[in-house]
Amino acid sequence: MKHQLSSLVVASAVLAGSAFTPVLINEASAASIQNSVKTAVEKVVVNGQVKNVTTVVIGKTKLYSTKDLARAASASVTYNQNTKVYSVAKGAGKQKKVIDYKADHNTAVANGKNIKLGTPSKVVGKTLFVEAKPFVQALGGDILTDGGLLISLNGGIKVSSASLNVEGASKSVGVLTINGKKLYSVQDVAKLFSATVKVDKHQEVTLSKKGTTVKFKVSTNSISVNGESDNTKAFPVSVKGTVYADLADLVTALGGDIITSGKSSLISLTGLVSGETFGPQWVNPSSILVTNETEEGARTLLIDVNTKKVLFEVNGTELAVSPSGKQALYSDENGFVYLVDLLSKKTIVLNGEDDSVKVEFVWSHDGKKAYFIQGEKSDKIYSVTLADGSLKKIYEDSKAYKSDLRLSKDGSKILYSVGAEGKTKYTDDDKTDVDTIDLTDTEAQFYTVSLLEAAPKAAAITVTKDIKIFPEFLANGNVVYVSADAESDELPKLHLIGADNKMTELVVNKDIVASTVTAQNKVMILVWESNNTSVIYEVNPVSKRLVKVAATPLELTSFSVSANGLSIAATTEGLDGEKVVFFKNGVFESVTK
Incomplete structure (x- = not known):
């Protein structure tokens, strides 16, 4: 059963790929009198353009x-003087559609078939006026009427409902479909956002929620x-x-934001996190820690990758997630060490006494301590014990300036990268004026240190x-x-x-x-x-075979694999830096923007 529509004259786009842009104006122009019949003009939008349609009222029918x-x-x-037939034609060949009318007749011939008209066609001046519904349907369109018209010139019209993925939950909303273009119930969508809806007699719509007022007509x-x-x-209609x-x-x-992923989409009611977001670390199969920087400052966020909701915010950066995903460590600008419980979402000071610089925390595999690079010149390697915060x-x-701290899979040794400092030549004995800096043999090398020895020593494993x-x-x-070779x-x-x-080239x-x-190694x-295209490959270190x-x-620009090996997060260009x-x-679907 077709739904009846109110105060509406609409035509959809005929061209492929064009958007349906209906308009409700119902604007009557100055009336003219021809054959004692009063005409009026109503406006309709076709393919984004407003068109005038002249109307007459015969009895109670427009x-x-x-x-x-x-x-x-x-x-x-076209009009045939001999047969007195008005022919309306669209298309060509097998796609051609024709409807024939005669003035003052209550029948017509639509694509070779006789159809009955509710009201006979009428000539006013030199123009034939007809019912819109048979006209539109004969040309392959559809129409609904309720005072005005809702016309689709290339396809059907349907009022139905659809399910939307709203932060992981399925929600049903009303939908009006015309030519495949879907318009959604404002009242239903507003309810998702806990917003109120008011429509006044001039059909101006006001949506209100805390801090936001939306108006359109x-x-x-x-x-x-x-x-x-x-x-x-x-x-809107x-x-x-x-x-x-x-x-x-x-x-x-x-x-909010709509996140499209292939053929599916998700609605985030609060909107995706803005600013520059980077350094994703998996906490569990569904959530990640990321660093987020805005004009207000930097912070760390725990985000659900499925719902896009921010679950927790930490007033710190460069957090290191424990192997279990239950805790994280970081140090602030004062050098104090903080322990974050990612389950209870609470943060405590693990060590608030030592104020030395601490960077690059690396957890032990049993989660009982973490290693880090310490000092203004990043020249020392320390550990912090989770039980009491001791260093x-x-x-x-x-x-100086060690970096890239890593722990072996068996926990027996650490690796870091460090290079020799350049040799500076001064022009004066007081060493206030630099002449040259010799960077020969200053390239960073990898070193390993055994954690099993009483007196650990660093051993270089590269010299290139x-x-x-x-x-x-x-x-x-x-x-x-x-x-990489910067010179080639x-x-x-x-x-x-x-x-x-021994060095082997894998890729x-x-x-x-x-x-x-x-x-999973x-x-x-x-x-x-x-x-x-960006491609992530798995590399077999024995056969050197690549698997996409x-x-x-x-x-x-970067990527991170979850502990179970099943999920991948990555970074790419966003609105304000990386996302x-x-x-x-x-x-790849957006988690932030």
């Missing part, structure tokens, strides 16, 4: 100008949010007291001049890293350091962006391919 309707439908009207393509105006993607509008217009205006020096030497990044231990004690155009290489520090022909070793690399894990047209994305159902 008839419409065939010339205006045909023009709106990209159809033609049925049939206009302008929307105001707290006084700031913007254009809508579609014209009113049907039997329900206002329908574009979903993205409504969600955005009410402070212990593990290793110290004269080489390449740039070395992303070092990671394998389960057998070997180390993989990415090597050669692509980065993935190297393996084996027994006796040499890929533009490697990042690499990691998962908890899988070597994975992020590559920017020549076809402008994920691919995207997004230019990914975090999540690999789901074969595509």
